[in-house]
Amino acid sequence: MKISTLASAIIAAVLSLSAVGQNDNIEKISRQLQTVYPDLKASDVIGLYVDASHVSSTSGVEHVYLNQTINGIRIKNSTINAAFNVDNELVNLVGKPIGNIASRAESSQPSISLAQAIESTVAKLGIQGSVSVQQLDGTNYSTVIDAGNYLHETTAELVYWYTNEEELKLVWNFNVDLPDETHWFDFMISAQTGEELERIDWQVSCTHNGSHSHDVNGCNNFEDENTLTTVKRTTLDGSVYNVFPFPVESPNHGSRELLSEPAESIASPFGWHDNDGIPGGDFTITRGNNVHAYEDASDINSGQSADGGDELNFDFPLNISNNPDTYQDAAITNLFYANNVIHDILYAYGFDEASGNFQDNNYGNGGNSNDEVRAEAQDGGGTNNANMATPGDGSNPRMQMYLWNTGTASGSFTVNAPSSIAATYPSSAAATFGPAFPAEGLTGNLILVEDADNPINNGCSEITNPDAVNGNIAILYRGGCSFVEKAIFAQEAGATAMIIINNVLGEDPFTPGGTSDEVTIPSLMVSFEVAEILLDALDEGEEVNVTLEDSDGSTQKDGSFDNGIIVHEYVHGLSNRLTGGGNNSGCLFGDEQMGEGWSDYYAIMLTMDLSVDNPVYRPMGTFASGDPIDGNGIRPVPYDTSFAVNAFTYASVPNQGLTIPHGVGFVWCTMLWDMTWDLIDVYGYDPDLINGTAGNNIALNLVTEGMKLQPCGPGFVDGRDAILLADELLYDGANQCLIWNAFAKRGLGFSADQGSAQSRTDGTAAFDVPPICQEVFVPPTAAFSVSSETVCTGIVEFFDESTDIPQSWFWDFGDGNSSEEQNPIHQYEEQGSYSVSLTVTNTLGEDEILQSNLINYTFPEEPEAFGASGCAGETVELTSSSPDGNQIRWLNADLEQVGLGDSFEATIGSENESYFAQNYSELPLLDFVGPDDNDFGTGGNHGSAFVGTIIFEVFEPITIESALVYSGGVGSRPISLFEGASNEGAPIQTLSVDVDFTGEGRIDLGFVIDEPGIYSMGLDQADLYRNDAGANYPYDIDGVMSIIGSPAGPDFYYYFYDVEVSTNGCVSDLVEVVAEVTGEATFSFEESDLSITFVDESADATSWSWDFGDGNSSDEQNPTHTYQNAGTYMVTLTINDGCSMTMEISVGTNSTSDIGAAKGFAVYPNPSSGMVFLDNQEFGSDRLTLRLHDVSGKEVINRDFVGERIELNLEGLNSGLYFISVSERGENNILFRDKLTIAE
Incomplete structure (x- = not known):
């Protein structure tokens, strides 16, 4: 495939921008994109392809619409919209570029041809015919689909398509207009697999019939009128x-x-x-x-x-x-x-x-x-x-x-019984939904519907008398829900047909409107008065039998x-x-x-007529719906600036009663209609829509130019902001506050948040306007507060508390930095004391407040701290004092917190041990955030190229220590930390984490985040569990961290559960102290009947004092002592007049000191810091007792056991030398004795 043609097209498109000599616009756009999205790589914005551009005839603004390219092929759905004013300044840049496109893109060489892709697609659509393809240039083709009486000529292109999984797939892009004209699809078919990745319907259908209709006023016969x-x-x-x-x-x-x-x-x-x-x-x-x-x-x-x-x-x-x-x-x-x-x-x-x-x-x-x-x-x-x-x-x-x-229809139905009311009565024609009545009519008994909601006869919820309704004709009241919904509930209860009672006294029945493929029973409407006759008979216990027939219906209306x-x-x-x-x-x-x-x-603007009684009141589609011209029309209510008629706001958009897209669009039009009448109030109205300059003309200009300025895939806030920008470009911002007030009236004010334009349920309505648009009566009065006056992180949050409507703010933080935000967060870089001023301004004046030496940025001072010395096994007291009135915490050599307070008791081991004292005003925090586990909603292991992340906000420096994950398999996972909510661009940190388990487990992370802000953490091809429903954001550690969402929407939760987070706290530098060993007494002995030779093994001993446990003693270094009787004795050696060791020995029961080896015992590993095992090969069936003594002779473990192996958990014991012995249970004999060293 040739790619050079597209490259030439890109160059040509760039040059075509020079309608006013602007050859550098692409470079400006590229630079600005990298400024706005700093994670973008240069390769992401090289070769931007100009898909379209034009100079607006109304504003003089040059609009440029671009796509990213990769491998010389454009990315179709990477639309970026830029605008340059008449001075060639970049005044608008919307649309989010895709990051890391080189790593996301699959091969640029297709595996299937365009003809194969089209043939397969049209065959699935039921179109049988031939496909011909002709290449126009590198990536563009002309195509013809010929199916005899169906001929579709169009173009096709090889493009990349950015999927919901954030992969760039090579696709054949072509369109098919279906033979029955019900859809015109734009297809994205994988050029590698032939899979359909996306279809977009270019055909927008609008069903213009309402949920009710009335007599049509003014529907006359129009003959030749020659005005x-x-x-x-x-x-x-x-x-x-x-x-x-x-x-x-x-x-x-x-x-x-x-x-x-x-x-x-x-x-x-x-x-x-x-x-x-x-x-x-x-x-x-x-x-x-x-x-x-x-x-x-x-x-x-x-x-x-x-x-x-x-x-x-x-x-x-x-x-x-x-x-x-x-x-x-x-x-x-x-x-x-x-x-x-x-x-x-x-x-x-x-x-x-x-x-x-x-x-x-x-x-x-x-x-x-x-x-x-x-x-x-x-x-x-x-x-x-x-x-x-x-x-x-x-x-x-x-x-x-x-x-x-639609509209009023002359129909009738027959009551067969009871005879007292038997007659033919007027009705509407059959409903526009569901089947027609059979030619011979449909006969059955009437049953008044009862449902679960009040009023119970509307049929707007599950019917509660289905046994009575089944096989009969349901009769129910109009109101509460659509006619289609009523029909579905009735047919689900087994009704053969439905009669709707017009609930408006004195109003004729009209043809029930609506469309649905689900309705399988016919329906019609009767008047309130006729229904009263039927219901009275039912109330009297009569069986009412009727025959329903199709009428000729009303005259069709021509759209x-x-x-x-x-x-x-x-x-x-x-x-x-x-x-x-x-x-x-x-x-x-x-x-x-x-x-x-x-x-x-x-539609309502081009048909606006101020000569009518109330031109503000505008129903939509009354001709089609059969309403009078002042009726409701095809929307929930008529368009009107009065809340008494139309009370819908942005807060109504999530309402499931509003359909997508018509109901959502109705709210948007409501806002535009309000804005238009505000403009008419100021500038008047001009019926000349071509040359006029009045308020209605201004409104049409703003809305039309706004469409050019908004991003691809807009939501309400995008549309509002585009109209505000259009006002700046067209009218120098003359109508900014008028526009703000109009949108704020309908809930799309200054603080409104649309969330994702993909969802209509995640927006937040707000009815405020920016301060510049608020009415002021006096100059403002400045006032503010801060999150904390003394900080050790340097991070301070400032809160404006000014009164009398300030409209602008200027903060001087005292360190050479400033801000014009209303409530800024500032981070000081150097310790010190800072004065802060705030100047607030409105249209009537300004005021300044200065708070001198307000912020004290300082760390706690190092404490004084003192070590101690003692014999091995002895407890000594380490002490410290805070120089600034704060508190002291103690940490061991592994920097684990072991105590709080001015002193700490440490046990001397066999070697000198370091401890650290630290002065603190706020302790570091260790906490957990996020769902405890994945036991919510639905989900499964997720392993696509989509970068699944959790998005979170950090309020102070933290470390993400670990997280619970559910792994689909072992292997290394490259987990990345991104700045901002985007999971695109270059990560700021990446860790390779070895996941050595399948299923549930905890992984260590260690992401250090020094500054507050929005971040996201995740990876692609994770093979980790993801919930795709049931997430309940936010998940918070108050004031520390909040997990606020995922890139796939509010229902998804990606990979990282029960996230372990630590904070730095507010602490001083560490001061080291030592728990020093001044001496360690240790000895061994050799036994020969009742005569025992003791061998001193102490280091640096200069004096010895032996207590043999039988009332005798010695000051020799290596004495021999003969006991008078066999038995067990406690022998103590004290050296240098201080440190001692006591050991229990048995005399007269063994002939060698190597009793462990003689009896087949083994201890391993030795030294050990966790588990230690004792193998017992000879006495596996005997009842034995194991004892562990420290060097002071204190028994720290005593455990009975039977078996060839015992496991000993040393956790919680201090490091140092210990003595392990085994004897028969209840006896004083020693079967085994050995030294055991517990390592640090």
């Missing part, structure tokens, strides 16, 4: 269109008018029927440079267009009460008109050729051409729906408008006349093209993405 209107700056081509003119939203909102030459001359300079850039139309049908509109009732994507003839006269009759096939030309004309108007309006706000708009001919204005909208009227692929499929710039988007079966929904669908194309750049249509993918919100917003 002629014109617009300014038109293109003169003689065209005439009979349409519902903007801002008329739908036939419910106004009448058709005859418009002459409505094309806008800048956006469509050659009119709406041109595509060659030469004056004079090229088409007489509803086709031109911006859109090709046609009917697709047969769902074949190529129906007939309306033809206006050479005069371009698109004046077709319309009687909206007739069947839709009688007015197709009028519908196609309105769809053509609406698409063109939207194109021309959005062009004025910066959605032009260069930014990726929809045009067949871009007239030399940049961008990719050949992508006018294909708009399909009366599409036969479905009902009650509309959709927009948006591939990248240069490929045609497709808009499909369907017919609706091509609903300008609001046409705008909604068109703007899906706008938001997909502008977010992440025109070539990238896959950036709106998270659960918190706002695509539906933007679509609603532009």
Whole structure:
């Protein structure tokens, strides 16, 4: 494969940025990325590939959308968005680059061909046909899928794809538009294995029917109405269109008018029927440079267009009460008109050729051409729906408008029994979900549903009388949940059909709306009054038998006349093209993405009409839902700035009652609507959407420019911040506080946190605004406090306590450093005393406070400490005193804490021993954090290339000592510590840990973290247990460390359980003292009957005093003593008038001192510091006693045993010389005696 072509493309793209002579922009971006993400390697940002760029026609800002590359191949989902202002300053850089790409990327040579990848994929989709491929350059291809009556021509590319496991997989990227037009998938197929790694649906479907509907007001018959209107700056081509003119939203909102030459001359300079850039139309049908509109009732994507003839006269009759096939030309004309108007309006706000708009001919204005909208009227692929499929710039988007079966419907049903109420009653038509009623009708008995929730007859939870409902027709009340949910609960209880009671007194029944493939029973609605007749009979114990039948239903409504929904669908194309750049249509993918919100917003903005009674009150989609124009529409409530009508805020987004994406988008549009009316209050309203400069025009400018500035994969906070930046770039920040107040009103204030844009449940609402936007009445008064005035770590947290609304802060820490944060954390480098000042300012003045010598950064002073000396085995007192009133702690030679206080009692061993005294004001801490074990949620051993980490915050210097892990196998694990929440980039520490166990075990770590901050710890290919559900963050050691999350989201917990953490405390340097051995008395002896020869083995002895235990003594060095009687005696040797040793001996029972070897005993290991073993080969069946004495003669172990081996645990005994002996139990005879040395 040739790679050089892409390398050339990268160079060419860099040069193309020089629209205003900016050849160094890539270098600026690269440098800034490495500044913002210091863990990035230079190789991560070398060869940045410019996927798209343009200069905004409204702001003059140059927007640049880039991908990283590796091995000369671009990483498709590594979108970075940069913006340069008119002075060529980098003013925006969003999107997180991928770190360590060289180590993450698999081979750049594919193992399967593009043709193989496409053939396998389309076969799984049920498409049987041929695939042809032609290479265009190094990594780009053209492809054709030919399945007879299905032909799909597109492009493909070899790219890398960054997976959720943080691996870079080589993939074939191509798209497939399904033959039934239900989906248009963009595929990522592994070029190594053929596995499908990802599919993105470019087609956004919007089901525009609500949970209820009412009588439709203003749904009249529209015949030929010849009101002629014109617009300014038109293109003169003689065209005439009979349409519902903007801002008329739908036939419910106004009448058709005859418009002459409505094309806008800048956006469509050659009119709406041109595509060659030469004056004079090229088409007489509803086709031109911006859109090709046609009917697709047969769902074949190529129906007939309306033809206006050479005069371009698109004046077709319309009687909206007739069947839709009688007015197709009028519908196609309105769809053509609406698409063109939207194109021309959005062009004025910066959605032009260069930014990726929809045009067949871009007239030399940049961008990719050949992508006018294909708009399909009366599409036969479905009902009650509309959709927009948006591939990248240069490929045609497709808009499909369907017919609706919603609204009031004239139906009826028959009561068969009891005879007292037998009659035919009115009802709605069958619901839009579930099957139709059978032609012969469905007969059954009525059963009033009861459920677990109050009120109990709504059917919004599990039905509690299923035995009664089973096999019968369920009747229940409207309200509490969707009609679809009611139907599912009813069918689960065994109902054969469902009757919904309209709970609004005096209101006619309407067709229950909704869509679901799960519903298997038919449904209809009856009025409250009719239901009362049925329920009264049931209350009297009557059996009510009915027959339900399909009615003719209501007249279908044509979505091509609903300008609001046409705008909604068109703007899906706008938001997909502008977010992440025109070539990238896959950036709106998270659960918190706002695509539906933007679509609603532009719909109500382009159909805004201030002549109506209450223009702030805007239901969405009332024509489609069958609501009156002031009804609820297709959203939870109408859009309105009043909380009495619309009380939804950012805090509502996690509500499971709000769907994804429509409910989430509804909240976003609510915020934008509030902001718009705030702008209108200041700047007024202008109905001229092309040339106006009023508040509504400003709002459209801000929102459109904001889409260009936000990152790929945005959430609410990203969108808000992009609009704030757009205001700075477009209006010099004139509306910052207005924007802040509008978002804060709806919970997206200054302190709001969106969490991950992938989740709609982890955001935090806040209703505050930044201090600069708070109203002030007096100058501020400065005040502050600190976490501690005396510190030995140098770390101090400062807390602003100023009053009267300060809007800016300036801290002088007294060491040459400063901060403008409100509540900074500062670390002093040198010990000393520091004065700190805080200056606070608002628009009315400033105030300063100075606290002199406030911070005392000092370590505790070294204590005075004194050792002691004594004989081996003797206890002596070590002493110390604190010079500054703190406390003393004592440590042994292994620096283990052994005591607290001014003195410590040490036992003298056989050698001099060092101890350390330390002055402290705060003791070091040893504690544990994290889940105790992995016994929560679900999980398993995890071994992919994903770098699984725990993310944690450190508040003071710590050492991570160890952690509990669950290993899938033995082997070395390279565990890394990263700075920040990212698990990418270069680690700041890496340890190779030898895991020598399978299953549960503890590993030693030893990560030293000196500074507070956010860190993460983990590894890839871990083969360690990971929980993928049940995590309950945060896990805290108060004031020390908090484990706050994982890179995979709030449910996951990676690898490290029960983490052992130590702190440094606040301590002085160590002062060494010695517990000195002044002498050690030791001896051996040789036995000959009753005569014993004692041999002194003491070092440096100059005098000897023997006590033979029988009343006799000697001052010789090596005396021989004859006992009068056999027996056991305690012999003591005292040397140098101080140190002594006492040993128990048996006289008259053995003839040699080497009794251990004679009797077959062995002690090992010797010396020992842990376990010692005594083998007993000759007396294995005897009852024996083992004794261990120290050098002072004190018995420290006495244990009875039987067997050939005994284990002796020496833990807890001081190091030194000991004597071990074995005798028969209850006897004084010595079977074995030997020296045992306990090592340190």
